């Protein structure tokens with residue numbers, strides 16, 4: 605369980621995260637969503653202790669997280685946005701290097717590497733050096749590396765950024781299976797359908813602050829489960845309704861090109877962060 609209390613981060617006077625409080629339950633699959641610069645990466649970096657908070661606290665299973673508490677830090681692994689791996693190493697070497705950093709026994713490293721690479725479908729590529737791997741393979745390897753120390757919590761900063769649709773689905777399946785085995789997962793993503801497909805709950809951030817936090821279904825219901833899109837020369841204008849009958853009544857009054865559809869989490873995101881994203885352009 606991760607508990608964040610009044611967490612803040614300032615960079616030279618700039619408030620990147622402001623008074624953030626939230627709680628992620630053990631075994632939950634949780635997403636931080638928000639426009640560019642919302643403070644998602646900064647939040648993940650503080651939970652992984654890469655960054656120190658300017659204020660507030662983080663608790664893991666009820667214990668205060670600090671850089672000195674190696675026992676608590678070990679419960680948390682992070683997959684960052686950058687490929688932080690030596691280009692000239694192959695997969696086995698990357699895993700061995702990571703295991704040695706954590707003083708794991710060689711036999712343990714070998715056994716777990718075997719299992720993790722097979723689980724991620726990477727075994728046949730294990731002797732390729734990092735520079736010869738595709739972006740999707742590298743990200744999967746980063747997940748394997750993060751899992752080597754058997755964390756209870758996995759933090760992923762945009763785990764499928766730049767992946768093609770097939771690789772993204774493979775990563776989703778991998779993460780789903782890990783979560784089903786009990787791993788608590790916190791991810792940031794710009795692919796809203798990713799959060800809708802995977803996550804139990806979603807936190808919407810903007811300008812360093814928490815704007816809303818709920819299940820995707822509840823966030824959609826709050827906006828209105830039915831959407832009517834009207835095509836205008838400047839783009840699409842969407843209106844939201846709780847009841848299908850209301851949406852149909854509204855639609856019947858319209859004369860232009862318009863459609864009725866189910867509201868998605870992306871609609872919730874666009875409405876929240878409307879000033880940052882413009883639909884239809």
Ligand SMILES: Nc1ncnc2c1ncn2[C@@H]1O[C@H](COP(=O)(O)OP(=O)(O)OP(=O)(O)O)[C@@H](O)[C@H]1O
Pocket residue numbers: 615616618619620638639640641642643644645646647
């Ligand atoms: N080291 C730093 N020094 C100064 N400002 C920073 C630093 N790191 C982040 N920021 C600023 O803090 C704000 C939040 O950044 P952060 O990377 O957490 O946002 P984000 O929600 O992850 O954005 P994105 O979706 O673009 O990855 C941004 O305005 C960013 O410019």
